[in-house]
Amino acid sequence: IEILGEAGIFGIIFFTLLVGFVFVNMIINVIFKKYKFHYRILSLAIASGILAVLINEIFSLTLRMSVSMTAYFSILGLGIFLSNGGEE
Numbered sequence: 596i597e598i599l600g601e602a603g604i605f606g607i608i609f610f611t612l613l614v615g616f617v618f619v620n621m622i623i624n625v626i627f628k629k630y631k632f633h634y635r636i637l638s639l640a641i642a643s644g645i646l647a648v649l650i651n652e653i654f655s656l657t658l659r660m661s662v663s664m665t666a667y668f669s670i671l672g673l674g675i676f677l678s679n680g681g682e683e
Contacts, residue, residue, distance in 0.1 A: 597657060617674035618645050624677065638677060644670040 599607045624630055624638035648667045657663070 613671070614645065614649070617671055617678060618642055620678035621645075621674055634677075641670060641674045641677065645674065 598610050602610070621638040621642035625635050625642065630638075645667075648663065648670060652663065652667075
């Protein structure tokens with residue numbers, strides 16, 4: 596709701612697409628058995644991290660605080676890195 600209020604409809608659409616892209620790619624990496632085990636576990640950890648940060652944002656901190664913003668964008672960056680160079 597905070598992102599919708601600050602960035603408008605285009606901001607919430609972009610935010611949702613970015614988070615959805617990374618989260619769905621990580622879940623796909625976990626499900627398909629063509630990837631090595633450690634890569635699948637790392638993908639599961641990143642998907643869990645994204646979900647945990649977003650749930651934490653609902654109840655506790657906002658994304659404006661530097662601690663939560665650093666954690667969130669670091670996890671998203673790792674997810675984008677893993678979704679780009681899939682290990683086969």
